[in-house]
Amino acid sequence: MDACVCADKTQLHLDPRTKLFMVFVVSTVVLVTATTPFTVFLRTLITFVPLFLLILEGRALSALGFALMYGVAMFLMHFFISQNSSGIIMALLVGYCGIVVQFMPAMICAWYMVKTTKIGEFMSAMQKMHVPDGITISLAVIMRFFPTIKEEYGAIRDAMRMRGIMLGGGNPGKIIEFRMIPLLFSCVSIGDELSCAAITRGLGANVKRTSTVEIRLTSMDYLVMAGFLLIAIVFIMAKYTEIL
C-alpha cells in the first residue's frame, strides 16, 4: 500500500487532469508508428517528459529503470535489427524490442499518473469533469489495485518457494491454478474490506461529494498541456504530410 506517499514534497505538482491529458496524448501518439527520424525524435521526446516529471516527483530510480529499458530497446531496434534480420535470437529480440518501443511510452506515462496521483485528487478531478460516478469508482479501484496485486503475488510466490513448489510440477493448468486461486482469494477479501471502508465514508451516497484536496489548474498545468498538444499536432502533421 505504498501507492501515494509522495507528492506535496515538490514544487511541481500537476493537476490530475493535466496528467490525464498527457496520458491521452501519449496514447494517441504511440498508436502511430514513427517512421522518419523526426517522428522518432518526437516519440522519444514525449517519452522523456513523464520520465523527467517522475524524477521531479522523487522517483528517480524507477525513472532510470524505465529509461534504461527503453533506451536499450531503441538502440537495438535502430542499430542491430534490420528488415533482413532472421534467426531465433533475432526474432526474440525483434519481438521484445518491438513491444518495449511500442508500449513503453504509454506505460511510463500511465505509471507516472498512477504513482503520483492521490486517489482523493483523482476522484475530485473526475467529478469536476462530470465522469459518471460508477466509472470513477471503478477506475480508482483499478489504479489502487495494481500495487496490491503485485504485493499479493509476491507473497504467493514466497509461500510457494518456501514449500518447494517451483512451477506446479510442469503442468500448465497447475501453474496457473496455484497462482490464480490464492491471488483471487486475497484480492476478493481485500476488495470486500475496501468497499466496507469506502461505504462507511459515504461513497455511493446520494449527495454530491466534497473533497479535502483542492485541485486547481495552474499556469504550469496549462504550459504542460499546451506543450503536449503542440507535440501531438506536429507529430501527426509530420506523419501524414511526410514533409519532415
Next chain:
Amino acid sequence: MNNKLKAKDFITVGLFTALLFVVEFACGMLGFIHPYIVAAYVIIIPLVGGIPMMLFYSKTEKFGMLTTMSILLAIIMFVTGMGWLGAPLIIASGIVADLIAKGGNYKSAKKTILSNGVFSLWVCANYFPVIVSASSYRKDLLKGGYSAEYCDNLFRAINSKTAIVLIIACFIFGCLGAYLGEAVVKKHFAKAGIV
C-alpha cells in the same frame, strides 16, 4: 433484491477488471517469443481469464456489470497504447454479453458460459488495428525497424482471412474458459463459502 449497481459493485467491477488486465498483460508478455503467440492470445487469455470472470459472475449478478467492465477495459487498452479502434468492439461485446447473462438472470450456467464467450471477444478487438490497416501497418513496422520475418509471421497469423477463425476461436475458448473457470470456482470458492 435491488438490481442497480451500487458503489460496492463498482468496487468489485474495478477489482476484477484489474485482475483481468493482469492476466492479459502476463499473457501479452509471451507475445514477444513469436508472432504466432500473438494470434494465440485468443486461446490463452479467455482460458486463464475464465477463472476470475466466473468468480465475477457469481459475485455481482446485476445488469451493467459487464458493460461497465468493457468500458473500463477499453479505457485501459487505450491508455496502455493499444488504440481506440477496438474500443467500440470491446464495449459492444460487453453489452451483448450483459444482455445474454441477464436473459438467464445471471444464474443460468448455460447463459453465463455463452455470455463469457461473447465477452471474450474483447481480446479480438486488439487485433483490429492490425487487420484494418494491414498494408500501411506493415510498411510502418518495417520502417520502424521490425524485421521482415517477424512481419511476415505476424500477418500470416493475423489478417482479414484469419480474422473469422480468430473470432470463432475466441468465442469457443471463452465458453471453454467459462466452463473450466466454473469448475475451479466450485472446487475452491464454493467450498470456502466465498460465493
